[in-house]
Amino acid sequence: MVLFHLKTFGCQMNVYDSSRIVDLLSENGMDLTEDETNADIIILNTCYIREKASAKIFSELGRLKKLYKDKNPVFAVIGCVAKAEGENIFKxxxxxxxxxxxxxxxxxxxxLNKALIEKKIIKEEELQEKKKNKTKLSHLINTELSGLEKFDCLPKQKNSEKVAFVQVQEGCNKFCTYCVVPNTRGREISRDxxxxxxEVENLQKVGAVEINLLGQNVDCYNGLDKDGNKSSLAKLIKKIAKFENVKRIRYTTSYPSEFSDEMIELHAIEPKLMPLVYLPIQAGSNEVLHKMNRRYTREQYLELIEKLKNANPNIQISSDFIVGFPNETEEDFQQTLDIVKRVKFIQCYAFKYSPRPNTVAQKMDGQIDLKIKSDRLKRLQVELRKSQDAFNKSCVGRVMSVLFTDVSKTDNQYIIGKNEYLQPVIVKADAKLVGTIQNVEIESASYANLKGKII
Ligand code: SF4
Structure with a gap:
C-alpha cells in the first residue's frame, strides 16, 4: 500500500482542498498517514498569504528531506506557493x-503514480492493474484549465463531518493592493x-448537518443553473435549504460592496441561514480603504449593516482588520476604532500590515514603523475584546441552538459545540449527544466560551 502524508498550511479553502485530495488519493488506492517519517509521498498544500511564506515552505521541505536519509519519497508542493514560485521550487x-x-x-x-514508478516505489504493472477502473486523467496534463475541471474528477465523499465545507467559487477580481490571492488563485470562477x-446532497446523506459555502468572494457566486441561467448565492442557498438533513448554512468570505439585497432578504426569512455575517472591513478610514483598493466607504459599510439588522435583528457581525497600512495616520486609525465602537463586532481577526511579495502596497511609500503598528494593534484588540466580551455576557440567560461536535479533552463528562454565532459552548452531557443540535440555556460566559445546560 502506498502511504501519503499531507500537510496543510493556510486558509479554510486550503483545508477544503486537502480534504478533497484525501478523497481523491484514497479512491486511487493510496492511504493517508499521519506519520511524517514513514510515507512514500509527502504533499505540502501551501499558503502564500503570510510573510516569508515561500521561505517557510523551503525550510519545511529541507526539514522533511532530512527525515528520509536512506529513503527517497515523492515530494509534491501544491497550492499558492506552488503557483507563485513555480519552476523555482525545482531549482x-x-x-x-x-x-x-x-x-x-x-x-x-x-x-504521483508516474513519480512513484520513476523512483521504483511501485512497478508499472501494478499501476496498470490499479488503473483499470480509475479516472482517465492523462489527457488533461499540460492543458490550460479553468480551475473548474477538477470538480468533475473528484470522487463523492464517502462520509462527512457534521460540519462540511463546499467550495462554490474560486479566485478574485478585486485586486486589493495588499493581497496575493488574484495572482495565486487566479480570476473569479463559479462552479455550476x-x-x-x-455535492451537498451527497454530504447530507453521509453525515453533514451544517454546510459552509466557500469562496474568496462568495457574494460574487454566479454559476449556471441547470437551464443555463446565472444563479446567485441567495438562489443557491435557497436550494440547499431544501435538503432535509441540512440544518444550518453558512457562507464565507463576503465582500461588503458585493453583498446583495437578495441575500439581505434571505437573512430575514431563511431560518437555516445562520445569523452571523463575516464581513471584512479592513480599515475604518475612507482614505485607507481607497489606498487598499477596497471598493466601498465606511458610510456604505455602516449602511449595509443597518440594512442587515433591520432585516433580521438577530444578525451579528464579525470582521477582519489590518492596522498600520502604508500612510495610515493616527486619525485614520481613530476612524477604525470608531467603527469598532459603532458596530460592536462579536468576533474579529486583526493583523499588523506586512508587505506581501509582488503586491502594489509592498512598493508604496509611507511604510509604517513596526512599533507604531504594534501599538495600534494592541489598542484595537482592547476594543475588539470589549465588544466580544459584552456580546458573550449578553448571551447569559438566552436559549441558543448548539451543534455538538466534540467531547472535552480535559473532562469527558463535558461536550463542546458551536452555537449560531460560532461561539464555543460547553455543557455537561452524555457523549452520545455529539453530532446532534440541542437547545442550551446559557448560564455563564467568559471571553473564550459559554457554558450552559441542555433544556
Ligand atoms: S477581496 Fe481583496 S483581500 Fe479578498 S481575496 Fe480578493 S484581493 Fe484578496
Missing amino acids: RAPFVSIVLSSQKYHLLPEL EQSILD
Whole structure:
C-alpha cells in the first residue's frame, strides 16, 4: 500500500482542498498517514498569504528531506506557493517531483503514480492493474484549465463531518493592493449550481448537518443553473435549504460592496441561514480603504449593516482588520476604532500590515514603523475584546441552538459545540449527544466560551 502524508498550511479553502485530495488519493488506492517519517509521498498544500511564506515552505521541505536519509519519497508542493514560485521550487529543492497550483490538484493521482514508478516505489504493472477502473486523467496534463475541471474528477465523499465545507467559487477580481490571492488563485470562477447541489446532497446523506459555502468572494457566486441561467448565492442557498438533513448554512468570505439585497432578504426569512455575517472591513478610514483598493466607504459599510439588522435583528457581525497600512495616520486609525465602537463586532481577526511579495502596497511609500503598528494593534484588540466580551455576557440567560461536535479533552463528562454565532459552548452531557443540535440555556460566559445546560 502506498502511504501519503499531507500537510496543510493556510486558509479554510486550503483545508477544503486537502480534504478533497484525501478523497481523491484514497479512491486511487493510496492511504493517508499521519506519520511524517514513514510515507512514500509527502504533499505540502501551501499558503502564500503570510510573510516569508515561500521561505517557510523551503525550510519545511529541507526539514522533511532530512527525515528520509536512506529513503527517497515523492515530494509534491501544491497550492499558492506552488503557483507563485513555480519552476523555482525545482531549482531550490531538486528532490521535489511535482509542483501544482490549487486549480490542478485533480492531476495528482496520475503525476504521483508516474513519480512513484520513476523512483521504483511501485512497478508499472501494478499501476496498470490499479488503473483499470480509475479516472482517465492523462489527457488533461499540460492543458490550460479553468480551475473548474477538477470538480468533475473528484470522487463523492464517502462520509462527512457534521460540519462540511463546499467550495462554490474560486479566485478574485478585486485586486486589493495588499493581497496575493488574484495572482495565486487566479480570476473569479463559479462552479455550476448542479455540481454544488450534487455535492451537498451527497454530504447530507453521509453525515453533514451544517454546510459552509466557500469562496474568496462568495457574494460574487454566479454559476449556471441547470437551464443555463446565472444563479446567485441567495438562489443557491435557497436550494440547499431544501435538503432535509441540512440544518444550518453558512457562507464565507463576503465582500461588503458585493453583498446583495437578495441575500439581505434571505437573512430575514431563511431560518437555516445562520445569523452571523463575516464581513471584512479592513480599515475604518475612507482614505485607507481607497489606498487598499477596497471598493466601498465606511458610510456604505455602516449602511449595509443597518440594512442587515433591520432585516433580521438577530444578525451579528464579525470582521477582519489590518492596522498600520502604508500612510495610515493616527486619525485614520481613530476612524477604525470608531467603527469598532459603532458596530460592536462579536468576533474579529486583526493583523499588523506586512508587505506581501509582488503586491502594489509592498512598493508604496509611507511604510509604517513596526512599533507604531504594534501599538495600534494592541489598542484595537482592547476594543475588539470589549465588544466580544459584552456580546458573550449578553448571551447569559438566552436559549441558543448548539451543534455538538466534540467531547472535552480535559473532562469527558463535558461536550463542546458551536452555537449560531460560532461561539464555543460547553455543557455537561452524555457523549452520545455529539453530532446532534440541542437547545442550551446559557448560564455563564467568559471571553473564550459559554457554558450552559441542555433544556
Ligand atoms: S477581496 Fe481583496 S483581500 Fe479578498 S481575496 Fe480578493 S484581493 Fe484578496
